[in-house]
Amino acid sequence: MDFDTLRSEIEEASQKCFSALKHKYSEDDFCGYSLYSDSSAMSISPALNSKKHFDLMCADDPEDSTYYRWSPGEWAYESExxxxxxxxxxxxxxxxxxxxxxxxxxxxxxxxxxxxxxxLENLSSIGFLNNREEDSVIVFTVSDSEDPEEEVKWIERLNKKELSDEFTNWIHSL
Known part of the structure; x- marks a missing residue:
């Protein structure tokens, strides 16, 4: 398999997906962009979170706000x-x-x-994943895996330092 071609295909699919969701939910401000795979790397799925959904989740359970920020399975448009x-x-x-x-x-x-x-790095570098929310996060995760150190590395690559530090502190507290 040509992994450079795969990266290009994932980038193109991500751009199309996130554009379609941003258009469909144009009234939302987005605060999270994610791709995730499974522990066998046989699938890739997207997730997108809205600020409104994040705020509602945090209002219902403020002690878990960090969890809601970094867990695409809890996001507004998970797998859509x-x-x-x-x-x-x-x-x-x-x-x-x-x-x-x-x-x-x-x-x-x-x-x-x-x-x-x-x-995700490429889309972020061209400003595609940026928006008005300064605390927006970009996440790559493996849905059924337990490798926090690898996740920390990915989060550090994809987010500004203060956000990646928040993730690192949270994941190490679990």
């Missing part, structure tokens, strides 16, 4: 727009069937995850 990633996920499943050993599997996952992070 997944159709933009359907073909990519099919390619990942097909590619995974060619894996013959554990070393290839580990490399495959690392390359898929890196392609996702680079896609």
């Amino acid at each position: 727009g997944a159709e933009f990633f359907q073909e990519i996920s099919k390619q990942l499943i097909d590619e995974s069937k060619k894996i013959k050993n554990q070393e290839q599997f580990i490399n495959f996952k690392a390359n898929v995850y890196e392609a996702c992070v680079q896609s």
Whole structure:
């Protein structure tokens, strides 16, 4: 699999997805952008959070505001727009069937995850993920994995220091 091509495809799908959701929910101010995969790296899904939804979640449960900021599964538009990633996920499943050993599997996952992070970095660098909310977050995560140190690295790459420090402190407190 050509992972540079995969990164380009993920970036394009992300841009189309987030644009469609921003248009569909044009009355919302957005405060979170995410891509996530699974522990086998066979799917990619998006999530987008609105400031209104975040504020409502925090009002109901203020002690968990950091959790709501960094957990795409709790976001307003979690998995909405997944159709933009359907073909990519099919390619990942097909590619995974060619894996013959554990070393290839580990490399495959690392390359898929890196392609996702680079896609988000690229979209952020061109201003596509920026908005009026200064505390907006960008997240890449693996939905059914427990590797907090890897998540910390991704969050540090994708967010300004004060936000990544918040995530790091929170994840280490769990």
